[in-house]
Amino acid sequence: AQKVTQAQTEISVVEKEDVTLDCVYETRDTTYYLFWYKQPPSGELVFLIRRNSFDEQNEISGRYSWNFQKSTSSFNFTITASQVVDSAVYFCALSGLSNTGNQFYFGTGTSLTVIP
Amino acid sequence: DGGITQSPKYLFRKEGQNVTLSCEQNLNHDAMYWYRQDPGQGLRLIYYSQIVNDFQKGDIAEGYSVSREKKESFPLTVTSAQKNPTAFYLCASSIEGTRAHRGYTFGSGTRLTVV
Numbered sequence: 620a621q622k623v624t625q626a627q628t629e630i631s632v633v634e635k636e637d638v639t640l641d642c643v644y645e646t647r648d649t650t651y652y653l654f655w656y657k658q659p660p661s662g663e664l665v666f667l668i669r670r671n672s673f674d675e676q677n678e679i680s681g682r683y684s685w686n687f688q689k690s691t692s693s694f695n696f697t698i699t700a701s702q703v704v705d706s707a708v709y710f711c712a713l714s715g716l717s718n719t720g721n722q723f724y725f726g727t728g729t730s731l732t733v734i735p
Numbered sequence: 736d737g738g739i740t741q742s743p744k745y746l747f748r749k750e751g752q753n754v755t756l757s758c759e760q761n762l763n764h765d766a767m768y769w770y771r772q773d774p775g776q777g778l779r780l781i782y783y784s785q786i787v788n789d790f791q792k793g794d795i796a797e798g799y800s801v802s803r804e805k806k807e808s809f810p811l812t813v814t815s816a817q818k819n820p821t822a823f824y825l826c827a828s829s830i831e832g833t834r835a836h837r838g839y840t841f842g843s844g845t846r847l848t849v850v
Binding site: 628652654656661662663664665666669710714723725726727728 | 777842843
């Protein structure tokens with residue numbers, strides 16, 4: 620079964636604090652892809668990152684970093700020195716190479732509020 | 736610029752009426768998808784289409800219908816049979832239907848409210 624779990628429903632942090640959003644996934648595929656999307660109040664989902672199952676290197680993009688660990692089936696997302704503009708709902712998603720039809724499995728999202 | 740356009744952004748419907756949500760893309764993507772978003776439930780797949788003139792039911796297709804007469808268009812009709820249609824609807828597209836590892840491009844959504 621394919622499943623993505625984002626256990627944190629809502630998180631609030633004060634501006635400039637670091638925050639980590641957790642994502643745990645389940646899949647039987649040996650090749651798969653993991654994604655993070657940001658949904659600001661405007662509603663559109665914005666692509667942040669894609670990572671394939673063979674690349675466990677952590678990635679950093681500005682204040683964003685991602686920690687992929689196959690051993691724990693996790694793909695966590697950290698925002699460093701958070702800003703008010705980071706306030707949004709963040710979705711983790713899984714896509715398996717063998718999938719047909721329902722290509723993506725989304726988590727239920729984590730709503731992040733950054734307090735000024 | 737290429738992208739996905741959903742219209743209208745806000746839509747109000749009276750109970751018992753059908754309503755159609757528009758989704759147009761100029762990305763030349765093969766596959767298109769409709770998702771429904773409810774608070775605390777993430778995104779649930781309604782319908783998807785991998786090629787023109789073909790579409791498949793997703794997890795929550797009851798009460799909805801779609802068509803795919805053109806590659807760039809994938810309208811969603813919310814019928815009166817949908818018992819709880821108030822939600823946020825997102826349209827997405829991807830380059831290839833069966834290998835969507837390149838990710839989706841999403842529209843900005845339509846918020847439907849039944850009054």
